[in-house]
Amino acid sequence: MLQKLNYTKRIDLPLDCLNAQIDISSSAFLLNLEWNLASYKFDPDAEIWIEVKSAGSYDYQRYLLGRVASGLGKEIIDITNSRDPITSRLRYKVVQNKQGKRLIVGNLDNFIPRTPVSEADSKSILKIKRDSLLNVPWIVQYTDGEPLLVISGKEDVYSILRDPKSTFEFSILAEVVRQIFIWRAEDRELINEKISEAWKSFFISQGADDDIFDSDILYADPEDRKQNVLDMAIIVSSNFAANHGLNKAIKLLSNSTMDDQ
Amino acid sequence: MKKLEIRKFTSEGSEIFANLIQNKPINIIEEVNKLVISESNTVRLDRDIEINVPKNRYELASSLWSIFGKGGPLFKMRADRDLWNWVSAVYLEPLVIADDRKDINTKIGGVDRWILSNSILYAHRHLISGPFFAFEANYPEEKNAMCQLATPVLMPGELVERISGKRQLASGSVCHLATLLYYDRKTNLLREGITSKSGSPKKFSYYFTQIDRTLDYEGMSAYELLDLLPKNFSKWVELAKLDKKQDK
Numbered sequence: 001m002l003q004k005l006n007y008t009k010r011i012d013l014p015l016d017c018l019n020a021q022i023d024i025s026s027s028a029f030l031l032n033l034e035w036n037l038a039s040y041k042f043d044p045d046a047e048i049w050i051e052v053k054s055a056g057s058y059d060y061q062r063y064l065l066g067r068v069a070s071g072l073g074k075e076i077i078d079i080t081n082s083r084d085p086i087t088s089r090l091r092y093k094v095v096q097n098k099q100g101k102r103l104i105v106g107n108l109d110n111f112i113p114r115t116p117v118s119e120a121d122s123k124s125i126l127k128i129k130r131d132s133l134l135n136v137p138w139i140v141q142y143t144d145g146e147p148l149l150v151i152s153g154k155e156d157v158y159s160i161l162r163d164p165k166s167t168f169e170f171s172i173l174a175e176v177v178r179q180i181f182i183w184r185a186e187d188r189e190l191i192n193e194k195i196s197e198a199w200k201s202f203f204i205s206q207g208a209d210d211d212i213f214d215s216d217i218l219y220a221d222p223e224d225r226k227q228n229v230l231d232m233a234i235i236v237s238s239n240f241a242a243n244h245g246l247n248k249a250i251k252l253l254s255n256s257t258m259d260d261q
Numbered sequence: 262m263k264k265l266e267i268r269k270f271t272s273e274g275s276e277i278f279a280n281l282i283q284n285k286p287i288n289i290i291e292e293v294n295k296l297v298i299s300e301s302n303t304v305r306l307d308r309d310i311e312i313n314v315p316k317n318r319y320e321l322a323s324s325l326w327s328i329f330g331k332g333g334p335l336f337k338m339r340a341d342r343d344l345w346n347w348v349s350a351v352y353l354e355p356l357v358i359a360d361d362r363k364d365i366n367t368k369i370g371g372v373d374r375w376i377l378s379n380s381i382l383y384a385h386r387h388l389i390s391g392p393f394f395a396f397e398a399n400y401p402e403e404k405n406a407m408c409q410l411a412t413p414v415l416m417p418g419e420l421v422e423r424i425s426g427k428r429q430l431a432s433g434s435v436c437h438l439a440t441l442l443y444y445d446r447k448t449n450l451l452r453e454g455i456t457s458k459s460g461s462p463k464k465f466s467y468y469f470t471q472i473d474r475t476l477d478y479e480g481m482s483a484y485e486l487l488d489l490l491p492k493n494f495s496k497w498v499e500l501a502k503l504d505k506k507q508d509k
Contacts, residue, residue: 006474007475008475010474010475049477049480051479053428057340057381057384057394058381058385058394058398058425058428058431058432059394059398060398060428060431060432060433062479062480081331083339083340084340093477095477095480100485101476102476102477102478102480102481103475103476103477104474104475104476104477107474109474
């Protein structure tokens with residue numbers, strides 16, 4: 001209850017004011033930050049801090065990013081020595097000194113930076129975008145012959161779904177793979193050949209028959225092909241889940257749910 | 262003192278260890294000792310560890326620091342749960358034998374104490390990695406974390422549960438503040454009566470939850486925070502100030 005009182009007229013900042021991404025280069029984990037506070041009337045002398053925590057541990061570091069000044073800024077922080085950099089969560093604070101007290105006047109909590117989809121697959125072929133107007137948690141869109149996972153920026157949906165440890169991997173990715181498989185198997189235009197080939201190779205690596213992508217194979221009944229694609233989509237999605245330990249994660253999830261009851 | 266090669270459990274090794282802790286067979290110590298050197302359930306890491314019986318959590322964390330701490334040979338593996346599970350299995354016998362309580366089941370306790378949970382809600386309860394991570398989170402001012410490190414390894418106590426269990430309290434100036442309030446440097450023990458209603462660790466935790474979105478307390482020193490605490494902490498604040506006076 002008391003947490004909801006706002007003694008400092010603190011502004012709870014929207015996700016859009018901060019852009020954060022973890023880049024992995026030559027075994028270093030670099031947190032790239034870019035922020036825009038220009039539309040808020042913070043004191044230019046107020047300090048901006050970023051706190052970096054790891055999900056699942058009490059690893060904690062904080063860094064002064066500088067003064068508010070014009071409200072625009074960017075910084076790169078090396079978080080290699082965090083216990084688990086890929087699961088970093090951020091808290092972004094604007095702090096003002098008033099009468100010897102460090103008051104929080106701007107706050108954005110539990111922000112999850114964008115990361116490669118998995119550590120092993122840092123050159124992911126799946127692009128991910130946040131859309132602050134999207135009314136459903138996520139959808140797969142196809143733009144210029146390329147699939148794009150769009151996640152809602154409303155409320156905390158983006159942060160929750162991008163958490164690679166808790167929700168994202170085992171609740172979304174297998175279904176995303178299933179949907180993209182159907183798109184790729186049905187796509188006859190192949191607008192973006194490079195992307196189409198990359199996805200085809202990926203699906204074959206996950207157990208798809210390569211002739212499912214061959215549009216020259218004739219079926220007596222077009223419905224047969226449709227059913228084949230749907231069946232193969234489930235196989236590929238299941239293999240992907242198994243290969244990435246998602247089934248184990250689901251088992252763990254269901255066990256913990258039973259424990260909670 | 263026992264010296265042996267460090268290993269980590271395979272995931273099956275961790276599962277077997279968890280089952281042993283869960284079911285607590287009569288010969289549990291014997292079974293665990295067999296498991297830690299089982300070639301099929303462990304992976305050798307080509308480093309040695311010396312197993313002593315630590316007096317408290319601080320002594321345990323200090324001894325682990327040279328291996329798993331910054332600059333140590335296994336620093337990069339310190340997030341590996343199967344490794345911590347193996348280390349805790351190795352410590353089970355000496356810790357249980359050194360504890361003079363009668364009931365072995367009470368001494369061993371729940372699975373979270375020996376198997377490192379992947380949930381932040383329970384991970385701090387791990388008897389071996391818990392002290393190490395409290396030490397690490399406050400290094401090089403690790404003495405500021407005595408509120409989390411002063412108790413016996415098998416009996417961490419309520420203060421550890423309150424402070425280690427909340428990320429915002431477990432490191433930095435708030436952790437130092439809890440040490441100033443509740444830890445007696447003269448005896449190297451926690452002060453007596455800290456769980457009494459007034460100014461208890463529970464109230465301490467509530468207070469910082471209340472001001473979490475108002476005050477940037479992580480940016481203030483423990484002594485600045487001492488002056489901010491409400492009146493119900495006055496008994497502990499006075500003791501902390503007395504300690505400070507005696508330092509001068």
